[in-house]
Amino acid sequence: MSNTLNVNDHLYEFHSPAGTTLAETLRDELALTGTKVACAEGHCGACTVLVDGSPTLACITLAHSVGDAKVTTIEGLREHPMVESFVRSDALQCGFCTPGQIVSAVALVEAKAVPTRDEIRHAMAGNLCRCGAYPKIEEAIRTWQD
Amino acid sequence: MARLIRTEKEVEGRYEEVWLVVEEDALQQWPAGARSIVGQPAVRVDGLERARGEAIFTADLRLNGMLHTAVLRSPHAAATVGRIDLTPALALPGVHVALGPGDIPQLEDDCNYEGVAVAAVCADTLAQARAALAAVEIEWTVREPLLDADEAVRRGQYVNDGPRVRERGDFERGLAEADVVVTGEFTTAVVLHNSMETHQAVVQWVGDAVEVHISTQYIWGVRDTVASGLGLPPDKVRVICHYMGGGFGSKNEPDDYTFIAAELAKRTGRPVKCALTRREENVNSGNRNATIQRLTIGAKSDGTLTALGGDFLNAVGWSGWSSSTEGPMQMLYACANVKTTTYGAKINQPPMKAFRAPGFVEGTFGLESLLDELASKLDLDPMELRRRNYADHDAADARPFSSKRLMECYRRAEPHWERRHEVRARSTDTVKRGVGMASQIWYGGGGPPSYAWIRVGSDGRVTVVTAMQDIGTGTKTAMAQIAAEELGIPFEHVTVSIGDSARGPYAAISAGSSTTPSMGPAVRAAAADAKRQILEIAAQRHHLEERVLDLKDGNVVSADGNLSSPLSEVVGLLEDAQILGKGARGPNPTGMQVLTFGVQVAEVAVDVETGEVWVDRIAAVHDVGRVINPLGASSQIEGGIIQGVGHTLSEERLHDPKTGRILTSGLDAYRLPTIADVPEIISELVDEPDEHLTNLGSKGLGEPPIIPTAAAIANAIRDATGADVRSLPISRAEMLRALREAELRAKEREKVGAPAGV
Numbered sequence: 001m002s003n004t005l006n007v008n009d010h011l012y013e014f015h016s017p018a019g020t021t022l023a024e025t026l027r028d029e030l031a032l033t034g035t036k037v038a039c040a041e042g043h044c045g046a047c048t049v050l051v052d053g054s055p056t057l058a059c060i061t062l063a064h065s066v067g068d069a070k071v072t073t074i075e076g077l078r079e080h081p082m083v084e085s086f087v088r089s090d091a092l093q094c095g096f097c098t099p100g101q102i103v104s105a106v107a108l109v110e111a112k113a114v115p116t117r118d119e120i121r122h123a124m125a126g127n128l129c130r131c132g133a134y135p136k137i138e139e140a141i142r143t144w145q146d
Numbered sequence: 147m148a149r150l151i152r153t154e155k156e157v158e159g160r161y162e163e164v165w166l167v168v169e170e171d172a173l174q175q176w177p178a179g180a181r182s183i184v185g186q187p188a189v190r191v192d193g194l195e196r197a198r199g200e201a202i203f204t205a206d207l208r209l210n211g212m213l214h215t216a217v218l219r220s221p222h223a224a225a226t227v228g229r230i231d232l233t234p235a236l237a238l239p240g241v242h243v244a245l246g247p248g249d250i251p252q253l254e255d256d257c258n259y260e261g262v263a264v265a266a267v268c269a270d271t272l273a274q275a276r277a278a279l280a281a282v283e284i285e286w287t288v289r290e291p292l293l294d295a296d297e298a299v300r301r302g303q304y305v306n307d308g309p310r311v312r313e314r315g316d317f318e319r320g321l322a323e324a325d326v327v328v329t330g331e332f333t334t335a336v337v338l339h340n341s342m343e344t345h346q347a348v349v350q351w352v353g354d355a356v357e358v359h360i361s362t363q364y365i366w367g368v369r370d371t372v373a374s375g376l377g378l379p380p381d382k383v384r385v386i387c388h389y390m391g392g393g394f395g396s397k398n399e400p401d402d403y404t405f406i407a408a409e410l411a412k413r414t415g416r417p418v419k420c421a422l423t424r425r426e427e428n429v430n431s432g433n434r435n436a437t438i439q440r441l442t443i444g445a446k447s448d449g450t451l452t453a454l455g456g457d458f459l460n461a462v463g464w465s466g467w468s469s470s471t472e473g474p475m476q477m478l479y480a481c482a483n484v485k486t487t488t489y490g491a492k493i494n495q496p497p498m499k500a501f502r503a504p505g506f507v508e509g510t511f512g513l514e515s516l517l518d519e520l521a522s523k524l525d526l527d528p529m530e531l532r533r534r535n536y537a538d539h540d541a542a543d544a545r546p547f548s549s550k551r552l553m554e555c556y557r558r559a560e561p562h563w564e565r566r567h568e569v570r571a572r573s574t575d576t577v578k579r580g581v582g583m584a585s586q587i588w589y590g591g592g593g594p595p596s597y598a599w600i601r602v603g604s605d606g607r608v609t610v611v612t613a614m615q616d617i618g619t620g621t622k623t624a625m626a627q628i629a630a631e632e633l634g635i636p637f638e639h640v641t642v643s644i645g646d647s648a649r650g651p652y653a654a655i656s657a658g659s660s661t662t663p664s665m666g667p668a669v670r671a672a673a674a675d676a677k678r679q680i681l682e683i684a685a686q687r688h689h690l691e692e693r694v695l696d697l698k699d700g701n702v703v704s705a706d707g708n709l710s711s712p713l714s715e716v717v718g719l720l721e722d723a724q725i726l727g728k729g730a731r732g733p734n735p736t737g738m739q740v741l742t743f744g745v746q747v748a749e750v751a752v753d754v755e756t757g758e759v760w761v762d763r764i765a766a767v768h769d770v771g772r773v774i775n776p777l778g779a780s781s782q783i784e785g786g787i788i789q790g791v792g793h794t795l796s797e798e799r800l801h802d803p804k805t806g807r808i809l810t811s812g813l814d815a816y817r818l819p820t821i822a823d824v825p826e827i828i829s830e831l832v833d834e835p836d837e838h839l840t841n842l843g844s845k846g847l848g849e850p851p852i853i854p855t856a857a858a859i860a861n862a863i864r865d866a867t868g869a870d871v872r873s874l875p876i877s878r879a880e881m882l883r884a885l886r887e888a889e890l891r892a893k894e895r896e897k898v899g900a901p902a903g904v
Contacts, residue, residue, distance in 0.1 A: 019273075028271075033206035034199020036391075038342045039424040043813035046342060074199035087193035090781045094618030095196025096205075096342040096391030102197060121822040128813065130340050130392050131618050132788030134821040136781055 008076030045127035093131030171732025223806030240274030261430035291494035320453030320483025324444025343391025346421030395500030432499025469505030514857035582861025591740030592663030614653030620778035634697030659846025671729025744768030757878035790855025
């Protein structure tokens with residue numbers, strides 16, 4: 001069991017007890033509060049981070065299980081053009097789910113730079129947005145390279 | 147000059163008579179049409195910090211020494227605490243304080259709905275607090291809950307004084323005069339707000355004052371309620387909310403968690419956080435209550451409405467208020483004879499709270515669905531039926547509207563409505579397609595009091611200061627646009643400082659579609675005050691008369707064009723001094739009804755074998771006066787419609803019919819719409835200022851878009867299949883029931899030998 005986490009290419013030591021989730025460690029111990037927790041049960045996607053590039057629900061991932069894998073949070077994606085695209089497209093209202101949306105969107109376009117509408121809807125269906133910014137989220141992902 | 151008036155104040159469709167000090171609104175409205183900044187699309191001023199995860203929500207606060215709280219809530223719908231022992235909890239590691247029933251009024255031992263707060267523990271970590279809570283020993287005496295709203299009415303068990311009867315004309319006579327009468331019983335389910343950030347507060351005491359960080363829609367309301375609850379002068383309560391993760395009507399008050407945190411903070415001398423879990427959120431933070439609506443419409447054969455009547459039953463919960471579910475029936479159409487009776491049933495279920503146009507969403511579903519059944523009986527075009535009964539003044543109290551452009555909404559909706567022939571033609575044997583429409587009426591005029599300050603620095607940049615909150619509607623951005631427009635400076639030169647009762651004047655609640663129409667005029671007035679002072683100084687600097695000077699694109703300009711000097715050059719003279727402008731929201735127009743209007747046209751596909759319903763497209767045309775930010779406005783319309791689609795097709799809070807316990811507190815069981823459920827949405831705003839309303843002519847848009855969605859979908863289903871759906875959500879079971887009923891009706895007609903094709 002490793003007590004280090006590689007987050008956004010920075011090696012952190014952490015001391016959370018076994019059983020602590022990755023989301024709790026990121027937020028409470030490493031003060032990386034860009035990752036949000038909205039349901040804490042893996043149903044809403046607000047806590048999405050990348051683990052070795054794959055979208056992962058940090059609220060149901062144990063911190064000690066991550067090992068050497070590279071974790072990327074919204075803090076590591078702040079300069080990604082997807083962020084600017086979300087703002088330009090008005091793809092957020094309250095903004096609480098937005099970091100998780102952006103992390104999922106980045107994973108999608110890393111796999112396929114110009115996804116179809118159906119691919120966007122499939123890949124993003126696990127990220128809930130109660131304000132209903134969905135049409136603009138779709139637009140932001142379609143136009144992120146503009 | 148300040149003026150004392152006695153006026154009606156409306157929030158979420160509820161009126162109260164209040165004394166108000168208002169300041170005159172001396173500014174003329176801008177001419178109709180988009181201006182250089184107001185009326186142009188603007189990206190959110192706080193979009194980047196939210197998108198980058200830099201915005202610190204209440205959920206993200208990490209104050210030094212902050213303790214965490216877990217709350218023991220009643221698992222029973224009706225029960226009394228027999229014995230409770232907190233000592234095992236206190237013995238566990240990390241635990242600081244435990245509170246039990248009676249320690250504060252918000253902790254109770256007599257529980258009349260699931261989720262009543264009974265005890266609370268605070269500890270160094272949330273995990274420790276939860277472990278300690280599990281160690282609390284508690285014994286319950288469980289009672290039989292009353293869950294049936296009809297039974298509550300039979301017993302006369304109401305949340306308020308009793309049924310609310312509203313009548314004009316003579317309903318019975320109107321019914322006798324009708325050529326056609328249609329009746330129907332409609333039901334709507336309990337739906338949950340599910341703000342992504344749960345209800346929560348972080349409270350700390352500083353000397354004899356208390357600081358409350360809270361995810362709220364109403365900074366000043368929280369301040370007053372906390373002050374009275376704790377017995378403090380309001381100025382000893384500071385309320386802070388810079389960002390909040392959704393509310394939709396559920397975050398207007400501080401609630402139990404704030405008072406629990408305040409008491410624990412007092413006892414420990416530490417900052418204390420109390421945050422609801424998602425499951426607590428979905429039991430205990432409010433809901434849109436279920437309704438039963440028994441409706442009757444009578445009409446002449448030409449469609450003229452002669453009688454509207456309804457019994458509206460709000461299954462309110464143990465407390466709360468009985469929403470204006472009858473509102474649309476009372477207000478939407480010209481009809482001389484209307485009688486409604488509204489019951490607020492008190493049952494052993496968690497209290498309702500305002501949820502985006504409370505009452506009107508539900509009431510519009512019933513009324514507008516039944517109106518289409520009438521249109522079908524009369525063989526009248528549903529749009530034409532609505533035009534024939536157009537109200538040109540407030541039908542309920544005879545007041546003129548300050549403005550109403552619903553007819554223009556209908557006109558602009560026509561191209562969408564015309565698509566129905568082509569849409570129907572795409573039906574197959576098993577998938578039927580159709581188009582339906584529904585109208586919208588609601589409040590949204592806002593009102594005084596609301597205040598704003600403007601600070602102009604010597605670099606010519608401007609800060610708008612007001613202690614309001616932006617719940618995600620984009621109000622902060624709209625205020626920057628209004629200030630920049632009035633001051634004639636670039637949008638980028640305006641900063642808006644909000645979110646702290648200690649750092650700005652009183653600002654309105656973000657509810658009832660009232661923030662922009664309440665705050666906008668105050669911001670414009672403050673900007674005008676600052677502008678007047680700038681021009682006074684510029685006149686002296688350039689030896690010109692004030693009346694020939696103006697501000698444009700960040701320059702002081704003269705009418706003859708000889709002077710164009712950067713604003714920073716004039717105000718730069720001030721060095722560290724500042725120009726301070728202040729503004730107040732003026733009164734609403736006397737003797738007028740200020741309302742919002744709109745229409746939506748939905749296109750659906752129904753699989754008649756499985757009962758599955760898809761919404762393919764919704765076109766929305768709304769009239770909310772002048773539009774400040776068309777980009778943010780389109781987002782609000784989309785968001786309202788998507789919530790409406792959720793309410794219509796998938797969302798339903800279920801409870802165990804025997805125990806009353808909530809079965810859908812998790813997001814696995816409570817089905818929110820996802821991006822894959824979203825129809826094509828086309829939105830349009832009439833965008834003509836309400837000439838009687840304030841210096842802006844703007845109304846609110848938060849609630850209108852959710853109101854007609856369910857009825858438009860239900861009417862599209864009728865158009866596609868001939869089936870009358872009567873309950874929300876329209877589950878497959880409900881859809882199949884309605885299809886069977888329609889089939890039986892058709893067979894009956896065949897039996898009695900009606901001519902083919904009828």
